[in-house]
Amino acid sequence: MKQGKSFWLMLLFMFVVAVLAVGCSSDDTAGDNGSGNDEGAVDGEWEGQxxxxxxxxxxxxxxxxxxxxxxxxxxxxxxxxxxxxxxxxxxxxxxxxxxxxxxxxxxxxxxxxxxxxxxxxxxxxxxxxxxxxxxxxxxxxxxxxxxxxxxxxxxxxxxxxxxxxxxxxxxxxxxxxxARFIAYDKQLFDEWGVEYLSEHPTMEEIEEKAKQMTGENPVSGEENYGIWFRGDWSSAFTLINIAEGQNGSWGNGFAWDEIEFNFDSPEMESGLEWLLDMKEYAPDGLVSDQGSEKWLTPDNDIAIMLNQGPGDTIMPAYAQGLGDRIAIAQEFKNDEGVGGMFAxxxxxxxxxxxxxxxxxxxxxxxxxxxxxxxxxxxxxxxxxxxxxxxxxxxxxxxxxxxxxxxxxxTPWTPRYPWASSQPRFILTSEVEAALTGERSATEAVEKAQKESQEWLKNRN
CATH class of the missing domain: 3.40.190.10 (Periplasmic binding protein-like II)
Structure with missing residues (x-):
């Protein structure tokens, strides 16, 4: 009788050990979710990591x-x-x-x-x-x-x-x-009797409507400006996009030893000339990031804002109760529907x-x-x-x-490879020089091209 009882106790013990062994084996092999398998995680799998x-x-x-x-x-x-x-x-x-x-x-x-x-x-x-x-x-x-x-x-x-x-x-x-886009104030367009921007405006459309809304507002009697854009840190990207709207580009290549810049291309030169013309319809202080203090307030005095981003536009507009007053149009695109800095x-x-x-x-x-x-x-x-x-x-x-x-x-992809490198700051500096009258558009883009190529040569 004792022998039979011992036999069953031993059998039960072996069964319990077997079950525990299977459980431990499962815990040890599951859940390598990286470059191995993709099974779900188990309790304690990442312990200590x-x-x-x-x-x-x-x-x-x-x-x-x-x-x-x-x-x-x-x-x-x-x-x-x-x-x-x-x-x-x-x-x-x-x-x-x-x-x-x-x-x-x-x-x-x-x-x-x-x-x-x-x-x-x-x-x-x-x-x-x-x-x-x-x-x-x-x-x-x-x-x-x-x-x-x-x-x-x-x-x-x-x-x-x-x-x-x-x-x-x-x-x-x-x-x-x-993303980057063009933002505008529908209320000012209405007060001036100007048709809203199209979804994909051209340079000519922007210029015409900016000119029409510069001066004394016929309803409020306040001074209005047709356009605003930053003339400092983002001006290089604004200019590149204007060139893209003319089917131009910043250049080509991605690896540093293959990159070629087009900073002195006809599209870049005419784009900078266009920005100089637009300056006439903008408040003073573009180069020092001034003149847009009333933007996204009930007293806004600027009709069109170039090179805007969602973080500075969407939530702030709604926070000010202007969500239905502000509208967005696309930046300039080339004939393939591509344009703007990938951000x-x-x-x-x-x-x-x-x-x-x-x-x-x-x-x-x-x-x-x-x-x-x-x-x-x-x-x-x-x-x-x-x-x-x-x-x-x-x-x-x-x-x-x-x-x-x-x-x-729809931005330019892949991201401009020089967007966080010295050529960006070289081009920005030359746009500023043109906007402040230190250089002509031709001189500015030629200098930007020369200095960027020299930097690239030294880097390689």
């Missing part, structure tokens, strides 16, 4: 309350909590830096290996340094991730060349969307990250509806995914968001 994520701009870790409106904005803590709940055992830490000097600060960070994931507008320069992880293997091996979630051309816009590659590759995923920010993975699988998990999460909706509703940023068009918050500002989404899908 920490990734550091660098972000640029007006992000806050904690909730904040607007002292004027009383509205509360959620901090990044809600994003941190959600990511960590989806990835048991993982920790994400944020490093937030201002836009001022972000290129140099990012360079210092990535050189010293301070973060795993970077928000990186200057992706072309960093990919060429071989400090970024190519993302194609992660995308191809993750059946749960699909590039079709992004707005058209957002992925292509951030493609870059690696240090030893002859073909553009994916080193970043779209994170912050952005925004991608997120990238540091090549020296020690937790690449978890970093990839964060990158997927950062491009999900959860984070993209947070960016739109809490951080006053633009989403980069198509699903945004289904959100209630999008519907509330649809009249301004629809043309913005179009602008985001």
């Amino acid at each position: 920490t990734i550091k994520v660098q972000l640029i701009g007006d992000f806050d870790l904690e909730d904040s309350t607007d002292p004027i409106t009383g509205e509360t904005t959620k901090g990044l803590q809600v994003i941190k909590d959600e990511f960590e709940s989806q990835h048991p055992g993982a920790t994400v830490e944020f490093i937030i830096m201002p836009w001022e000097g972000y290129t140099e600060k990012t360079q210092a960070m990535i050189t010293s290996g301070e973060a795993d994931v970077y928000q990186m507008p200057g992706i072309a320069d960093f990919a060429a340094q071989d400090v970024l992880e190519p993302l194609e293997p992660y995308i191809e091996n993750d059946s749960e991730f699909d590039l079709d979630i992004f707005i058209d051309n957002q992925v292509n816009g951030w493609k870059a060349l690696g240090s030893d590659s002859d073909e553009l590759g994916i080193y970043g995923l779209p994170f912050l969307g952005d 925004g920010s991608p997120i990238t993975m540091a090549k020296d990250s020690e937790n690449k699988d978890l970093a990839w998990e964060w990158m997927k999460f950062a491009t999900s509806e959860t984070v993209q909706q947070y960016i739109f509703e809490e951080a006053n940023g633009m989403p980069a995914i198509k699903a945004a068009e289904t959100w209630d918050s999008y519907a509330e500002v649809k009249n301004l968001m629809d043309p913005t989404m179009e602008a985001m899908s």
Whole structure:
């Protein structure tokens, strides 16, 4: 009898051991979500792993309350909590830096290996340094991730060349969307009896209507200006877009040893001449970013604003109760419907990250509806995914968001490779020189071409 009882106890013990062994084996092999398999995470899979994520701009870790409106904005803590709940055992830490000097600060960070994931507008320069992880293997091996979630051309816009590659590759995923467009005040158009801008205005249309709305407003009796544009830091991009509207371009090539600039092309020269003409219908102070202080206020005195962005237009317009008064037209496009600077920010993975699988998990999460909706509703940023068009918050500002989404899908891609490099500042300086009367348009574009080519030669 004792022998039979011992037999059954031994059999039960072996069964329990077998069950436990199967459970342990399952835990050990599941959930390699990076470049391996794409099975779901299990409890504690990411135990002890920490990734550091660098972000640029007006992000806050904690909730904040607007002292004027009383509205509360959620901090990044809600994003941190959600990511960590989806990835048991993982920790994400944020490093937030201002836009001022972000290129140099990012360079210092990535050189010293301070973060795993970077928000990186200057992706072309960093990919060429071989400090970024190519993302194609992660995308191809993750059946749960699909590039079709992004707005058209957002992925292509951030493609870059690696240090030893002859073909553009994916080193970043779209994170912050952005665009450039022409904004205008419908009330001023109505008061002057001028027809609204067409969806795709020409240079001639802009000039004609700006001229008509410069002077004493026939209704208010106040002085109005037909147009405004920044004559300082963004003026290079404004000029390039004007050239694109004439079927010109900044140049060609992407690798530094293949780039050729067209800064002294006929389209660039005539574009700068056009900006000098437009200055006659603008308030003083363009070069010092002055004269537009009343824009997006009930007392606005400017009819047309060139080279505007959604962050400075959409939410501020609605906050001032001007959401139905302001309208958006597209920047100048070439005959193929393409034009305007590709803007925004991608997120990238540091090549020296020690937790690449978890970093990839964060990158997927950062491009999900959860984070993209947070960016739109809490951080006053633009989403980069198509699903945004289904959100209630999008519907509330649809009249301004629809043309913005179009602008985001039709810029020049890939992003100008020199957009964060010295040629941008050379061209900007020469546009300023022309606007202040130091040089003629011809002299300015010729000098910009010469100095940019010399810089390129020295760099190569």
